[in-house]
Amino acid sequence: MAQSPxxxxxxxxxRKSFGGVEVLHGVDLDATGGSVLALLGENGAGKSTLVKIxxxxxxxxxxxxxxxxxxxxxxxxxxxxxxxxxxxxxEFQDAATLSVAENISMGSLPASRGFVRWAEVRxxxxxxxxxxxxxxxxxxxxxxxxxxERQIIEIARALxxxxxxxxxxxxxxxxxxxxAEVLFDFVRRLRAEGAALVYITHRLDEVERISDRxxxxxxxxxxxxxxxxxxxxxxxxEAMIGRRASALGRPAAxxxxxxxxxxxxxxxxxxxxxxxxxxxxxxxxxxVALYGKLGSxxxxxxxxxxxxxxxxxxxxxxxxxxxxxPEHPIGAVNTGIxxxxxxxxxxxxxxxxxxxxxxxxxxxxxxxxxxxxxxxATEAEAYNRWHEKLSIRSRNDPQxxxxxxxxxxxxxxxxxxxxxxxxDVLVLVEPTRGVDVGAxxxxxxxxxxxxxxxxxxxxxxxxxxxxxxxxxxxYVMTKGAIVAELEGDEITTPALLELAxx
Ligand code: ADP
Ligand code: MG
Numbered sequence: 001m002a003q004s005p006x007x008x009x010x011x012x013x014x015r016k017s018f019g020g021v022e023v024l025h026g027v028d029l030d031a032t033g034g035s036v037l038a039l040l041g042e043n044g045a046g047k048s049t050l051v052k053i054x055x056x057x058x059x060x061x062x063x064x065x066x067x068x069x070x071x072x073x074x075x076x077x078x079x080x081x082x083x084x085x086x087x088x089x090x091e092f093q094d095a096a097t098l099s100v101a102e103n104i105s106m107g108s109l110p111a112s113r114g115f116v117r118w119a120e121v122r123x124x125x126x127x128x129x130x131x132x133x134x135x136x137x138x139x140x141x142x143x144x145x146x147x148x149e150r151q152i153i154e155i156a157r158a159l160x161x162x163x164x165x166x167x168x169x170x171x172x173x174x175x176x177x178x179x180a181e182v183l184f185d186f187v188r189r190l191r192a193e194g195a196a197l198v199y200i201t202h203r204l205d206e207v208e209r210i211s212d213r214x215x216x217x218x219x220x221x222x223x224x225x226x227x228x229x230x231x232x233x234x235x236x237x238e239a240m241i242g243r244r245a246s247a248l249g250r251p252a253a254x255x256x257x258x259x260x261x262x263x264x265x266x267x268x269x270x271x272x273x274x275x276x277x278x279x280x281x282x283x284x285x286x287x288v289a290l291y292g293k294l295g296s297x298x299x300x301x302x303x304x305x306x307x308x309x310x311x312x313x314x315x316x317x318x319x320x321x322x323x324x325x326p327e328h329p330i331g332a333v334n335t336g337i338x339x340x341x342x343x344x345x346x347x348x349x350x351x352x353x354x355x356x357x358x359x360x361x362x363x364x365x366x367x368x369x370x371x372x373x374x375x376x377a378t379e380a381e382a383y384n385r386w387h388e389k390l391s392i393r394s395r396n397d398p399q400x401x402x403x404x405x406x407x408x409x410x411x412x413x414x415x416x417x418x419x420x421x422x423x424d425v426l427v428l429v430e431p432t433r434g435v436d437v438g439a440x441x442x443x444x445x446x447x448x449x450x451x452x453x454x455x456x457x458x459x460x461x462x463x464x465x466x467x468x469x470x471x472x473x474x475y476v477m478t479k480g481a482i483v484a485e486l487e488g489d490e491i492t493t494p495a496l497l498e499l500a501x502x
Pocket of ligand 1: 018019023041042043044045046047048049050
C-alpha cells in the first residue's frame with residue numbers, strides 16, 4: 001500500500017455553529033492517500049457537518065482546510081471539486097428528471113465548441129456502470145430508479161471525476177448486499193490507486209472490513225483516533241456513546257423454559273412466488289430472528305403476519321389458540337399482533353403528528369372513553385409511560401412533532417406504540433436500519449424485556465449483526481426458502497454470513 005505520510009486533505013480546529021449552537025468544537029481530520037478513514041459517531045455527533053465543511057458545502061466558523069499543501073479558511077464546493085474532493089452525501093444531489101447518463105456527467109459535461117458531446121456522455125456512463133458491475137440502463141430517468149440505484153448513480157458521478165479525496169456519507173444504508181459489495185471493491189481499488197477515502201458508517205463490520213484508521217466523533221469533538229487494527233468493536237462503541245457498552249455479544253436467554261407455546265406459526269406456508277414451504281414458529285418468551293438478505297422473501301413473510309399479504313399455501317396461525325391468519329391489518333391488531341415496518345416514514349409513523357398520538361394510535365380503542373372519545377392528556381400519559389423507559393430523546397414534550405425526532409428516536413416511539421398496545425406478538429422489520437448504536441442497544445434491550453414478559457418477538461432483518469445480537473433463535477432465508485435454523489451457540493456471525501451467502 002502506497003501510504004504517503006502527508007495527508008491530501010487535512011482539517012484543523014474546525015468549529016461550526018447552527019443557530020447559535022456550536023456543533024463542532026475544534027475538530028481535526030486527516031485524509032491520507034492510499035488509506036481509508038472510517039468516521040463514526042452517533043446521530044447528531046457532527047460527522048456530516050464535518051465532511052460538508054471539508055468539501056466546501058458548508059463554511060467553517062473557525063479552523064482551516066489544507067488540500068494538497070494549500071491552506072483555505074473558506075472553500076466553495078466548486079473549488080473543492082476542482083481540487084479533487086468529491087462527496088457523496090446522504091441527500092441526493094441528482095436531477096430526477098434527467099437520464100442516468102446525464103446525471104453521471106452532471107457538472108462536468110464533455111463539450112466541444114459549445115456543444116455537449118452526447119455520445120461521449122453516454123459512453124462515459126456505460127463505461128463507469130460497467131466498471132461498477134451494475135446493470136442500470138444509462139437512458140433511464142433517474143427519478144424512476146430505486147433508492148439503492150440512485151445511490152449508485154451518485155457514486156458513479158463522483159468516480160467519473162477521478163477524485164483524489166472521496167468522502168462517502170453512509171453510502172450503504174440504501175444499498176442491497178450485492179451493491180454494497182461492489183462498492184467495497186471500488187473503495188479498495190481507489191485506495192490502491194492512491195486516493196484518500198473518508199467513509200462514514202454506522203456498521204462496525206464495514207469499519208473492520210475496509211478501513212485503515214478510525215475516528216470517532218462524539219457531541220462535536222473527537223473521542224478516538226486510531227489504526228483500525230488496534231481497536232476492537234467495544235472500544236469504538238464506547239467512544240461513540242461515551243459510556244460502557246453492554247457486551248456486543250449474544251443476549252442472555254429470557255425464556256423460562258416452561259411456557260413455550262407458539263404464538264405465531266407458519267406451517268408449509270407459501271405466498272405467490274415470494275416464499276414457499278416456510279415452517280417457522282415464534283414462542284411466547286422468545287426473540288426469534290428471520291435473517292435474509294434483500295429479496296430473500298423474509299420481509300414478505302413478515303407482511304403475512306400482519307395481513308398485509310395473503311398466505312395462499314399451507315397455514316399461518318396466530319395467537320396461542322387457533323386463530324387463523326389475519327386477513328387485513330385491523331384484524332391483526334385485534335388478534336394481538338404488533339407490526340413495525342421497515343419504512344418508518346411511509347408505513348409506520350405519522351410524521352406530522354405529535355409523538356403522543358403516534359404512541360397512542362394503536363390503543364385508541366382501549367384508551368378511549370365511552371368507546372370514541374380520546375383525550376390529549378390520556379395520550380400524553382401513554383407517551384410518558386415509555387419516554388423514560390426507552391430513553392426517547394425528545395424535548396420531553398408529548399406534543400413534539402414526530403418528524404422532528406432523529407430516526408432512532410422515531411423508532412423508539414413506534415416501539416412504544418406496540419408496548420402500549422400490550423400485544424402478544426410483535427413483528428419488526430429492520431428495526432434498527434439507520435439507527436445509531438446507542439439507540440440500537442436501547443431497542444434491543446426493550447425487545448429482550450418484552451420477551452421476558454411473555455411476548456413473542458419476531459425480528460426480520462438483513463443485518464447479521466442484528467440477528468446475532470438480539471435473537472434466541474435464528475431462521476436463515478434465501479431465495480424464498482428457509483435454509484437453516486440456529487439456536488444458542490450455533491448462532492455465530494460467520495455461520496449467519498455463510499448460510500445467507502448462497
Ligand atoms: P451526524 O452526521 O453525525 O449525524 P450532523 O453533522 O448531521 O451529525 O449534525 C450535527 C448537529 O448539527 C446536529 O445536532 C444537527 O441537528 C445539527 N445540524 C446539522 N445540520 C444543520 C443545519 N443545516 N441546520 C441546523 N442544524 C444542523
Ligand atoms: Mg449524518
